Amino acid sequence: MSSMNIGLLGLGTVGGGVAAVLAKNGADINRRAECDIRVKAALVLDETKKRAENVPVTTNPADILADKDVQIVAELMGGVEPARSYVLEALRSKKSVVTANKDLLALHAEEIFRVAAENGQDIYFEGAVAGGIPIIAAMRASFTANDITSVTGIINGTTNYILTAMTEQGRDFAAVLHEAQELGYAESDPAADVEGLDAARKLAILATLAFHTPVLFPDVYVEGITGITSADIEYARELGRVIKLLAIARKTEEGVEVRVHPALLPERHPLATVRDVFNAVYVEGDALGESMFYGRGAGALPTASAVLSDVIQAARNRNAGVQGRQGLGHDRRLPIKPVRDYRSSFYIRLKVKDEPRVFASLALFFAEADISFASIIQKPRSGGNAEIALVTHPCRESQFEQALSSVRAYSKLEKIYNTIRVLND
Ligand code: NAP
Ligand code: HSE
Numbered sequence: 001m002s003s004m005n006i007g008l009l010g011l012g013t014v015g016g017g018v019a020a021v022l023a024k025n026g027a028d029i030n031r032r033a034e035c036d037i038r039v040k041a042a043l044v045l046d047e048t049k050k051r052a053e054n055v056p057v058t059t060n061p062a063d064i065l066a067d068k069d070v071q072i073v074a075e076l077m078g079g080v081e082p083a084r085s086y087v088l089e090a091l092r093s094k095k096s097v098v099t100a101n102k103d104l105l106a107l108h109a110e111e112i113f114r115v116a117a118e119n120g121q122d123i124y125f126e127g128a129v130a131g132g133i134p135i136i137a138a139m140r141a142s143f144t145a146n147d148i149t150s151v152t153g154i155i156n157g158t159t160n161y162i163l164t165a166m167t168e169q170g171r172d173f174a175a176v177l178h179e180a181q182e183l184g185y186a187e188s189d190p191a192a193d194v195e196g197l198d199a200a201r202k203l204a205i206l207a208t209l210a211f212h213t214p215v216l217f218p219d220v221y222v223e224g225i226t227g228i229t230s231a232d233i234e235y236a237r238e239l240g241r242v243i244k245l246l247a248i249a250r251k252t253e254e255g256v257e258v259r260v261h262p263a264l265l266p267e268r269h270p271l272a273t274v275r276d277v278f279n280a281v282y283v284e285g286d287a288l289g290e291s292m293f294y295g296r297g298a299g300a301l302p303t304a305s306a307v308l309s310d311v312i313q314a315a316r317n318r319n320a321g322v323q324g325r326q327g328l329g330h331d332r333r334l335p336i337k338p339v340r341d342y343r344s345s346f347y348i349r350l351k352v353k354d355e356p357r358v359f360a361s362l363a364l365f366f367a368e369a370d371i372s373f374a375s376i377i378q379k380p381r382s383g384g385n386a387e388i389a390l391v392t393h394p395c396r397e398s399q400f401e402q403a404l405s406s407v408r409a410y411s412k413l414e415k416i417y418n419t420i421r422v423l424n425d
Contacts, residue, residue, distance in 0.1 A: 033315040043057075071315075080103055083099075084111075094120070096315075138283075139206065156245055157180075225262050244274070246271070256336050259339070277296055279298075342397050
């Protein structure tokens with residue numbers, strides 16, 4: 001059997017997972033790839049670090065990028081630079097590239113795919129979105145006969161792990177985040193997870209593939225989970241809902257809607273039961289109808305499963321002298337819809353003076369913006385105050401912002417604790 005050498009750019013959580021799965025399942029992988037796959041070297045930052053993997057390490061990228069015996073480069077280091085330059089150099093050096101780097105693809109996919117095509121090389125990226133779930137292969141191959149109209153998902157494992165522990169065990173945000181980092185789920189800067197940026201990058205990639213139009217990370221409206229408190233989780237429970245960080249992409253008449261934010265979901269919604277580090281992606285297409293994918297969204301082995309399936313495909317293609325899927329599949333350029341026109345229901349929790357006409361005034365502020373209420377909870381609080389949690393019927397962001405500015409200016413308002421979007425059935 002012929003051999004195929006891989007160079008790993010990065011030997012951290014995912015790189016280590018790739019080495020571990022190769023060590024465990026190597027014989028099967030080689031049979032399926034129809035060649036012996038060997039890791040020739042791994043690029044790292046710190047050569048002196050103690051590592052469990054039996055892989056030669058280097059701090060010199062040329063040891064991999066300029067090595068003619070390396071046919072496949074797996075970029076598992078993260079970040080935009082120098083990852084972008086290394087990926088482009090690998091493609092120009094006629095190597096196939098596999099990457100799990102959503103930061104890179106959510107900004108530079110067009111350039112990378114163009115250089116791959118110019119050099120006749122494969123670029124695969126199943127590990128970049130939703131860990132071990134094969135959603136990229138489905139988007140790039142299985143759904144191509146459809147007009148995909150929406151993609152809704154939980155696509156960040158760290159935040160789902162944190163929200164699950166806060167909801168089910170009443171645990172503290174910071175302690176659970178630390179645990180998620182220890183488990184290898186979080187990004188090197190976990191702000192990318194908890195601020196929603198990681199999910200936004202993944203959504204840009206999914207929306208690009210789903211709607212066959214370029215969608216970049218800056219196009220995505222983003223809010224993270226750092227403002228979610230145990231009180232909001234408790235109110236959500238009273239309203240028969242759970243709070244999840246959702247990624248939503250929709251193709252509408254006015255353009256593509258792409259947003260990541262926490263949302264109150266009905267307890268019976270299929271995404272409400274997605275717990276811990278699990279991810280789920282729910283796709284709607286005109287021919288397909290509805291389809292849902294579920295699996296582990298982060299961690300060494302699930303991501304290695306995705307990365308190695310790409311490596312096997314790239315190895316098969318090289319041996320057959322062919323290229324795999326070409327391009328990003330863009331066949332249109334749709335506008336991005338302005339955020340003010342996005343529609344949602346909203347939850348708002350506030351403290352006001354517990355006096356006559358206060359609730360009537362609040363109702364008036366919302367009525368002036370043409371918004372009606374779906375649910376209301378009011379609780380007495382000390383100091384002559386009342387805490388109110390309201391859920392509105394669906395309205396545009398611009399309508400909600402109009403009502404909110406009236407509430408903010410109201411003399412009987414003590415505090416707005418939070419506003420969170422609400423997803424209905
Ligand atoms: P990680 O644990 O921080 O590992 C990064 C690796 O890259 C380390 O080996 C590090 O070297 C090396 N590295 C970083 N910057 C480098 C540089 N400038 N030059 C040379 N080497 C460098 O990260 P990870 O969690 O494995 O994530 C890797 C990629 O996979 C990221 O794009 C991430 O978004 C993506 N991803 C991660 C997961 C997950 O669950 N963790 C899931 C899906 C996708 P040292 O070892 O010397 O520090
Ligand atoms: N930090 C990411 C997450 C890793 O928690 O989902 C997987 O992309």
